[in-house]
Structures are given as structure tokens and as C-alpha cells.
Amino acid sequence: MTVGTRIGEGIGWLDDLRHQNRTAFHGLPTPKMESWKYTSLKPLYGFAFARPSSHEPPAGATEAALAALGGARLIFVDGIFNAGLSRLIGPAMPLSLALLKDAGAVHARLGHIAASDDPLTTLNGGFIDDGLVLMIDGATVEKPIVVEHISTAAPDGIASHPRSVIVLKANARATVIERFSGTGRYLTNPVSEIVVEDGAKLTHIRLFEDSEAAFNLSHLTARIGKDGAYESHVLATGGALVRNEMRIELAAAGADVSLNGAYLGRGKQHTDHTTVLRHSAPHTTSRQLYKGALDDASRGVFQGNIYVGEGADGTDGQMSNRTILLSDRCEMDSKPQLEIYADDVKCAHGATVGELDEDALFYLRARGVPERQARELLVEGFVAEAFDALAEPALVELMRARIVHWLAAGKTLREAA
Amino acid sequence: MLEIKNLQVEVDGKKILKGLTLSIDKGQVHAIMGPNGAGKSTLAHVLAGRAGYTVTGGSVSFEGQDLLALAPEARAAAGVFLAFQYPVEIPGVSTMNFLKTSVNAVRTAHGEKEYDAMDFLKFVRAKTKTLSISDDMLKRAVNVGFSGGEKKRNEVLQMALLNPKLAVLDETDSGLDVDALRIVGEGVTALRSPDNAMLVITHYQRLLDYIVPDRVHVLAGGKIVRSGDAGLALELEKKGYGEFAAEAA
Numbered sequence A: 001m002t003v004g005t006r007i008g009e010g011i012g013w014l015d016d017l018r019h020q021n022r023t024a025f026h027g028l029p030t031p032k033m034e035s036w037k038y039t040s041l042k043p044l045y046g047f048a049f050a051r052p053s054s055h056e057p058p059a060g061a062t063e064a065a066l067a068a069l070g071g072a073r074l075i076f077v078d079g080i081f082n083a084g085l086s087r088l089i090g091p092a093m094p095l096s097l098a099l100l101k102d103a104g105a106v107h108a109r110l111g112h113i114a115a116s117d118d119p120l121t122t123l124n125g126g127f128i129d130d131g132l133v134l135m136i137d138g139a140t141v142e143k144p145i146v147v148e149h150i151s152t153a154a155p156d157g158i159a160s161h162p163r164s165v166i167v168l169k170a171n172a173r174a175t176v177i178e179r180f181s182g183t184g185r186y187l188t189n190p191v192s193e194i195v196v197e198d199g200a201k202l203t204h205i206r207l208f209e210d211s212e213a214a215f216n217l218s219h220l221t222a223r224i225g226k227d228g229a230y231e232s233h234v235l236a237t238g239g240a241l242v243r244n245e246m247r248i249e250l251a252a253a254g255a256d257v258s259l260n261g262a263y264l265g266r267g268k269q270h271t272d273h274t275t276v277l278r279h280s281a282p283h284t285t286s287r288q289l290y291k292g293a294l295d296d297a298s299r300g301v302f303q304g305n306i307y308v309g310e311g312a313d314g315t316d317g318q319m320s321n322r323t324i325l326l327s328d329r330c331e332m333d334s335k336p337q338l339e340i341y342a343d344d345v346k347c348a349h350g351a352t353v354g355e356l357d358e359d360a361l362f363y364l365r366a367r368g369v370p371e372r373q374a375r376e377l378l379v380e381g382f383v384a385e386a387f388d389a390l391a392e393p394a395l396v397e398l399m400r401a402r403i404v405h406w407l408a409a410g411k412t413l414r415e416a417a
Numbered sequence B: 001m002l003e004i005k006n007l008q009v010e011v012d013g014k015k016i017l018k019g020l021t022l023s024i025d026k027g028q029v030h031a032i033m034g035p036n037g038a039g040k041s042t043l044a045h046v047l048a049g050r051a052g053y054t055v056t057g058g059s060v061s062f063e064g065q066d067l068l069a070l071a072p073e074a075r076a077a078a079g080v081f082l083a084f085q086y087p088v089e090i091p092g093v094s095t096m097n098f099l100k101t102s103v104n105a106v107r108t109a110h111g112e113k114e115y116d117a118m119d120f121l122k123f124v125r126a127k128t129k130t131l132s133i134s135d136d137m138l139k140r141a142v143n144v145g146f147s148g149g150e151k152k153r154n155e156v157l158q159m160a161l162l163n164p165k166l167a168v169l170d171e172t173d174s175g176l177d178v179d180a181l182r183i184v185g186e187g188v189t190a191l192r193s194p195d196n197a198m199l200v201i202t203h204y205q206r207l208l209d210y211i212v213p214d215r216v217h218v219l220a221g222g223k224i225v226r227s228g229d230a231g232l233a234l235e236l237e238k239k240g241y242g243e244f245a246a247e248a249a
């Protein structure tokens, strides 16, 4: 674990932060931890957390559909900023550049709300690779800011620890689209810290499209201020193991959080969505909708937690998780939980696991649609509903296209036909 | 065009069709009437290829092919269309996408070029007007939140787009108000041609006012117990099915 040429080296507080975290890291999460019961990191034991020797992504690694959106683009390869592939316009910049420009501003934010009890966040803090820094004062950034994290392979496994900081000051507005992709076996362990201040709104799309041998252990912490809004749309189709944990505090009245997720699994893929929403002020609202389809021997996990603290009266929290199983070897563990210590609270959760609707399948086939295609269309319709809340039609289309692409690439659905 | 011979069908071990024979020629419209539970929808589903029905005897040939050997989608491609008694809701799939997927699948099966989005829109618009189907309905998920009448109009729209050789209408006139009945009646009549055939399952004379059948059959107890001309429907509406109860048993 050489420190080598990590970004911002020699900046005292950052050196200290890395050092503290490395001292505090005592190993990966184990199944003994309550929130890691369903997701085992055993495959990672003995993984060499090597640093990459080269940072050139394979040709065609970046996503044309995202480039076409026309806004700022930040490309990171193995946690290192690639200026040649990027397009810096507007306030978004890589952490490495933010540290050169105004290390004080970064110091004021980095590491402040990240989880202190999450071993993976600690691991990230011990290394801190490059990531997005987005700080906006009250303005609206019109075009989506695209961030791509591309990982490359090495025989002994490469690890990167991207660190992102997003601060939307009062009434600021932005859309950030992050994509994770790569080739071969690697670990990416991204940590994001997000602050949405009064009246601001962040729309955050994340595409987990890692290679089928990859591990992506993403941890996001967010704090939402008065009348602030955080809208998340997550699509997980890649990775051998993807865990996306989000811990969000609705810290002031009127805070509004909407988490939408879709997961598609096949082969032996394992996808875990874990959310912890902490309503700590009165009259805050949260909506969670996670939908998925699992094929082959894939596994899905949803752990949704809504915690309504004392005094958070008038909280409205709704959470729904629905999965369809496309094979009899796949498995879904769904665990929604509510913990309420306030009055006049409206909270509900629901979880269903079922199969494709045979009547709908017959209806489509009776209209001439071949079975395989009919199944694909039904799965697409089912999971894409998770993105109904997305206001921008072009972005809905983007999500749908990725779902369609995933479905077309599968073997098992085809065999069913 | 359609030859059903001594068709016997079981559902969950229960005999529903007990030797049904029926033959429809090109250009003809036949009506099937009969009491609830007689097996009318069962016949319609077996013709369309729905799973869960066991054919224990008899045969169905469509334009000389063994219809029962074909997958549902192949039957649709061959020109068989079933307007469902209870159209299915498909959340998350827009009606427009559903229609386009269907039409293009059948075109592909025929070796024709698929419609692109623009051409398809034109094609659909030409048909939706006469059926009073709004653009809003096309945007919504298939049949989700549609009223009973809207669902039935949507079935007729699909029929108009696919232009089948044999259309089986399973109570397409049920649950319609007077205006919707007129729209559906006229819509179906417009699709009648010397080259295709229709099998109209109904409980009422009113749809048959629009589309006058060549033959009317009474299905009771899993068999055709009587056949006649269009006058039979009027007679049945007056007298009911009482006299067939004994024959069916």
C-alpha cells in the first residue's frame, strides 16, 4: 500500500486525514455487522489493493450517450483525473484541481459528514483518490454534469477510492450523472459527501455499470437543509458485487428526498441497496422506490431504513421495494425498517417479490410479440417505472435505453423463449 | 378459413368444450351466443393459444394449417386476432410502445420492414381518430386506469392496426355506453371485408345490429347446440337459453 503520488500530497490537513483514517481502519465489514448480514465481502479477502501503473482507459470506455448531453464532463481513470478526456466548464472540477485552487474551501467540507462508523468510508479516507468537487452558490447549472469513473484491470486487482464533495448552497440547482464502468477485476470504493442547503435541489443519477468481475462499494452521505431536495436515480446493472449505501439526513423543515432505484442481475451478480434516511426535523418528506429483476443465480438485497427522530413531527416517509424473479435460482432479501420517535407521522413501507405476469405475457404474444421480446418488454416496463419521477424525458430515455441494452445482452431470457 | 372439428378442451381436469364443431368461410361473420360459463371465452383462448387449456380431442385448422401447433405469436402472425373479454393491464409499458412493438413484430414475421417512430405515428393517428382514442391514452400504460369502454376501444384499435384475417371478438360490446357501442360497432364493421372473417362472441343483439352475422350459433354445455341465421339472435334475446339447458346437460 504505497502512498506514492496521491493527490494533494504535502497538504498538511489532508496528509493528517489520510493518516488518521489508515490508523482507524481495522478491516472490511463482516457479516457480524447488522447491515452486512446479506452481503459478504469474503471474495475481497486476500485482494491486493494495488495501485494502477497506467491510467489510460481502453478505447471506447467513455459513454457517448453521456457526452452527447453537452455539459461538463469529468473522466477519472482508476481514481485519477484524465484531463484529455474531460471537458471542464462551469463550477464542476476534480478534487485534485480544487485542492490547488482553494484547499481551504475543500478542507471546510471534506470529511465533515462522511460516516465515521463505516469501515469502507474509513478505507476511502486512508487513500482519497480524485473525484468530483462541485460547489455552487445559489446558481442553476442547466446541463447535467457528467462524471465517469473508469477502472482498468490488473492481474492482482486494482483499487481506487474516489472521493466526491458536492455542496449546493441556498437555491442552487444541478443535475449530476455518475457512471461507474471498467474492465476486469477491480475494487472501486467511492465515497460522496453531499450537502444540499436551503431551497437547493440536486438531481443525482448514478449508473453502476461495472465489469462483471468488479466490486463497487459505494457510500454516500448527504444532508438536506430547509426546503432542500435531493432526488436520486440509481440504475445498477453491472459488477460482481455492487453495494450502494446511502445515508441521508433530512435536517430541516421541508426537506424532501426521493430515492429511486432499479437493479438488474444475472449470472452470480450481487446487488445491495442499503438506505438510511434520518428525518430529524418536522415536516420532511421522503419517497423510496426500488424495483428490480433478477435472473440466473443472482442475488439482490434491499435494506431500507427510515428513522424518525424525536421532534420530527409531521414526517412523511414512504418506501417500496418490488422485485421480479426470472429464475428459480435467484434470491432477494428485502428488509424495510421503520423506527419512529415522533408524533403525527405518516410512514409506510411495502415489499413484494413475484414473477412476471403470465397474463400480460400472453397478451403481448397474442399480439404477435415473440416470447423473448415480450419478456424483455415486461421487465423493462416493470423496472423502468422506478424512473417515472425523472422530469427530463431525455434522461428517462437514457435510463430506459440502458435497461433495454442489459436485457438484450442476456442469455437466460433468450433460452426461455 | 377456420375449421374446428369435434374440439374437446379441459381446464384443470374439468371438461369445458365437449366436441365443438364450427366452420367459418372467408368473408363471413359468425356470432356465438350462450349462457355464462358455457365455454365461449375458453374457445376464444384456445384459438389464440393461451396456456392452461388442455386439448384432449379434435382439431382446429386455419387456412389449412394446424392452428393448435402454433405458438401464440405465430398465430397472430398468421392473422388470428383475439379481442380480449378482459384486456390486460401492463404497468410501465406505454400503449404507443405496445402497439408499435406488436405491429412491427407482425411485420417482421411477414418479412416486411419495421415502421420507424414517425411512420408509425402517422399510421396510428389515421386509426385513432375514428375510434375516439386520444393521444393521452396512447401515452398511458397499456390499459392501466382505462375505463371499461376505453379498454374495448383499445382492443378494436389493435385489431385495426393488425388487420387480421380472422378476428375473434370476445364480448367486445360488453360494458359500453351507447356512444361507445356505436364507435366500436362502426369500427368493427369497417374492418369487415371479403378476405377476412369474424367470430363475434356476444350476449346481445345490439352489436349485431352493426355487424349483421351470416350465422349465429348457440354454445351451451361445451357444444354448439343450435345454429341459424341472423334471426336466431333476435329470438334468443327474447326467449333466453332455457330450452337449451336440457340439450346441454
Ligand SMILES: Nc1ncnc2c1ncn2[C@@H]1O[C@H](COP(=O)(O)OP(=O)(O)OP(=O)(O)O)[C@@H](O)[C@H]1O
Pocket: B011, B012, B014, B016, B034, B035, B036, B037, B038, B039, B040, B041, B042, B043, B085
Ligand atoms: N382455471 C379454471 N379451473 C376450473 N374451471 C375453469 C377455469 N377457467 C374457467 N373455468 C370454467 O370454465 C367454464 C367456461 O368458462 P368461460 O370463461 O369459457 O365461459 P364463457 O362462456 O365465456 O362465460 P361468460 O359469458 O361469463 O363470459 C366456466 O364454468 C368456468 O368456471
Ligand SMILES: [Mg+2]
Pocket: B040, B041, B042, B085, B170
Ligand atoms: Mg367469456
